[in-house]
Amino acid sequence: MNHPTLQVNLTFALLFYTAALSAFPTVVPDPIPCVLELETHFFVEPIVNQGLSLYNIRQELWLPINAFLQLKSTEIPERMKRRTAYLVPNPIEYPMQRAATAKVLKEVLFEVFMEAMREYRANERPAAELAFDYIFNEQLPLFVKCFGIEAAQLKPNFD
DSSP, rough: OHHHHHHHHHHHHHHHHHHHHHTTTTOOOOOOHHHHHHHHHHHHHHHHHEEEEEEEHHGGGGGHHHHHHHHHHHHHHHHHHHHHSSSOOOOTTOOOOOHHHHHHHHHHHHHHHHHHHHTOOOOOTTTTHHHHHHHHHHHHHHHHHHGGGGGGGGGOOOO
16 A cells, blocks of 8 residues: 555655754753653642651641642742753753653752741651652652653662
8 A cells, every 4th residue: 555645745744844853953842741740740648648647747737738839849840940951961851861850850859848848847857858758759650650660769768
């Protein structure tokens, strides 16, 4: 089923696509959807509450901490861009360096979590850090699914 018109159309489409890409060499594709999902929806309330409860963070703080995390989660994509802007090569640009991006994202998520904990004076160490580690460990399968098996190396050490 070799149709000459179809071949000509496909060839034309490929040439047009190649020309379009070369005309805009600095165009970076939209972020991978799973990355944006992790950036903006990492702090799931039931998981956060479980982490807070395991490390004796006062229950009356759970609701405001979750609200803070939800609000600050909208800033995480921009924080990722700022954090990686001076890295060469930039791990979040095309082609994305998945392992490096996962590591930076974990660092940014930790920063946001600790900001919430400081805001509500619940940042005692090691409880606050262990609560984050618990949350991250619960979300680790999503990191592995998004970034690949290398992301499993980010698994917290609870020793």
